[in-house]
Amino acid sequence: MVNGPDYNFLRAIPVFSGIPEDVLKDLLARCRKKKFRSGQHVFYQDDAVEYLYIVEMGSVEIYKSDINGRKVTLWHVDAGKVFCLANLFAGRSFANALAQDDCLIFCLPRKDLDWILAQHHELALHFITCISSKLAGYATLLEDFTFKNVQERLIKILLANSQPGKDKIPVCSLSQNELACRLGTCREVVSRSLTKLKNEGLLETESAGRGSRIMLKDPARLQNLGDPF
DSSP: OOOOHHHHHHHTSGGGTTSOHHHHHHHHHHOEEEEEOTTOEEEOTTOBOOEEEEEEESEEEEEEEOTTOOEEEEEEEETTOEEOHHHHHHSBOSSEEEESSOEEEEEEEHHHHHHHHHHOHHHHHHHHHHHHHHHHHHHHHHHHHHHOOHHHHHHHHHHHTEEEOGGGOEEEOOOHHHHHHHHTSOHHHHHHHHHHHHHTTSEEEEEETTEEEEEESOHHHHHHHHOOO
């Protein structure tokens, strides 16, 4: 029997890559696909968690917010990634999940996940590895917010989200609003920090359609400024 595209998609995801074929088919049979439009929430902070989610198409923003509307982007979940695993065992979501563009997502009900994990312990080990990796990511994020100032965190984000452009100069295409959300600050603070770095000859900005591009002219000096310890 030839396996279909959904099976092949799940098989290519690292957390599922090593499990037996029958286990993966069992998991797939219990999933359902759901479409989320750009700007639609998959779930909100403090919601009861009912599903494990696997992104097939699109990107989902995971973020925290407060009653004043302040927002901190924790990370983005792209196609081929699993999310909401830790939330399933915590009972309620600690963050919001927002579709950044039109998304197609596999949804595995909690009761079915519990059954599969009870039957197939090898999958549980894969999930423990996944949760451990996410906890390490949280630790890094907390360290950055605790010990780094806005400029240092901004530089780290610019370096991590840049790609080689013209003349191999690294280019970051994140908007100032996106940078502000990742930093947990306001757009004006980001603008001042970018202007300071620009005046020091470390970067340049240019308009690109509806957005902008930030060209990192001296990545080595930026690296030293962003990681002074």
